[in-house]
Amino acid sequence: MNRGLLFCRARGMVKAGLLLLLALSISSYLVACGGTSASSGPVTLTFWSWVPNLQQAIDLFEKSHPNIKIKWQNVGSGGTEYTKLTTALKAGSGAPDVVQIEYAYLPQYILSGKLVDLSQYGANDVKDQFVPWTWAQVSSGGKVYAIPQDTGPMGLLYREDIFKKYNLPVPTTWDQYAQEAIQLHKANPKIYITDFSASDGPWFFSLLWQAGSQPFVVNGTTIKIHLDDAAALKVANYWGNLVKSGAVSTAADWNNDWYAALQNGTLATWITAAWAPSDLEGFAPKSVGLWRAAPLPQWSAGEQVSANWGGSTDAVTTQCQHPAEAAEFVKWLNTNPESVKILTQKLYLFPSQKSALQDPSFDTANSFYGGQQVNRIFVESAQQVNTSFQWSPFQDYVFSQLQNQLATAVNGKISFEQAMHNTQNAVVTYARSQGFTVIS
């Protein structure tokens, strides 16, 4: 809000002055680093990533590569970073050399031509070290636009104490999950089996992924859009009914209320991904020993189908002056055995590398989960991820439309099925207006 026009103008001046200074310092920085070919001193690469404590791996890299210095900056996670990245890429300057991007957002940056094709720097040599679906999502034809960093095969974290107290078995199918949701909420109206957060588009997409929905098939500039296919409507109706019954909470996730709900037993499960177990220890420390991990519930009993939620890649932007060095860094960070060990065992990233998944030291008991070998559940899940899932090249837009529509549905103004139809229509209109050929 900007009511203090007079005051704010003065403040604006100060801001303008600071911006000018910043611009000057940036341009001098660029001049300093610009002289590429003749550079004899070490090359400095800026790296945007929100992985905590990443410096450990970077130190190791700098030790073995004395000519490359990495300047790591955490400019915010997920959407916060993409907003800055998109703006900097569009502006033509200010983007980092190397950047962390989640799988879902890669296609939009690839389409805009702002990522360096790493195959010219030998990226295809490391292809076989990665879980196949991750490589499928970072490459197109023979071109490679990023190196997989970590993944998020899905599973179910649940409160063993609550399930025991109310004498409920751990659900293995979605039908069972829905029944127990209602039983649990009836037994104790303060407890919800989980939270349906309409504002978490990526999470809802992972549910679509597991159900076998195929919302996008992209072929160059031709795109098939089917956000309301049978599988998607099945998922939408399922959650619509649960929300309507009142047996699930509809609060937003990733905020203090939600952390508190996970900690104090208001939420009995979290449908989540492999990176979550260590996160949960961070935001629900008092619930130590009460949580366990189980495979994701299935749509048909006996099936073993999983999906992926989150996980990231490391890409090199076209604003980078030293793409060869940057390519070497992203390859090294995600394939060097020492580095991978730091990423997966000290920073708790869930590996995209085959070797790390098979590493016996990765399969350790975790006391927060009552001594359960939590990673084992997710390693199995990683084998069951549907590999043909595709993202749209304008996923930001898709998520924001989906979130608008799901929120309207949660508020009871439209049905969940209608929300999917509306999203479909909005996205088709958008894709056409952006110049894509849309087929259905």
Place this chain on the structure above:
Amino acid sequence: MIPSRHMAKHSQTEAIQQAIEVQELAPPASGLPSALRLWRRWRQQAVIPYLFLLPFLLLFSFFILVPLLYALWTSFFVERLIGGTTFVGLQNYQEVLHDGNFWEGVRNVLLLLFTQVPLMLGLALGLALLLDSQIVRLKTIFRLGYFLPYAIPSVIGALLWGYLYSAHIGPFAQLAELLHWPPPPFLTAAGLLPSIANILTWQWTGYNMVILYAALQAIPPELYDAARVDGASGWEIARRIKIPLIAPAIVLTVVFSIIGTLQLFNEPQIMTAIVPNLIQDHYTPNLYAYNLAFTNQQYNYAAAVSFVLGAVVFVFSYVFMLVTYRRGQR
């Protein structure tokens, strides 16, 4: 105030003015040719003021005028992911006028404008009159106290209130739980707008009060003496002398509030993390423009939305000024 001191000040300035005139009119002591003298005078009168204005003009054009014109220019184009940029004339504006999301946002801020602004300015006026009256002690402390919320960055303020409003961890909710009441409905579909109105009132009442209080301080106290001699009560003085005399300041606060409310952004942007189902990406027009540009990458359309919002702001401010001006004429 003592009249004689007033006079003394007056005669002092007069003397200075006379001195300046004498200097300018006096024949050149060194015998400079008249053309040079004229040039000097011209330089003094015409050039020097602009030299002093230059820093402002430069910054103003760089950081306000140029971006504004650039945004206007962008709003006439459409940039597609495939096919690049094309000129489309007024097509973006046509779309904005038919955009339900945009008008829903405008409706929200108009609701605030017609409910929260009168309440806040009434409070501000009341507090300013109280501070100006003889009945209050410790004026400085109260004045600072009321103004303090304005000194807190609005982002921090919104975060703070978001916590206070929380239905689980907020203090009001916890108090309600102790008393076995349902949590207060701050962040529900019905309670959200009043909750935001409360934050705005908390933050801006003190600011507006200071403007009004400053205007009250400028009223010559002789008027009060005269009114008291005529037998006017404190209430009558406030109603018949103070309020009419600070009318221009009141108009100023209303115009600021119209502009500020219609451009509401910070509070919903912060609180959308807590209640995204209620604060969607088009809750206020400015929020909509922001999300169009930086989430959907529809920069051109966002520019058009901004200019239509600018027009709405202009219309409301202008109509208000017109109405008050007409009234003043009568």
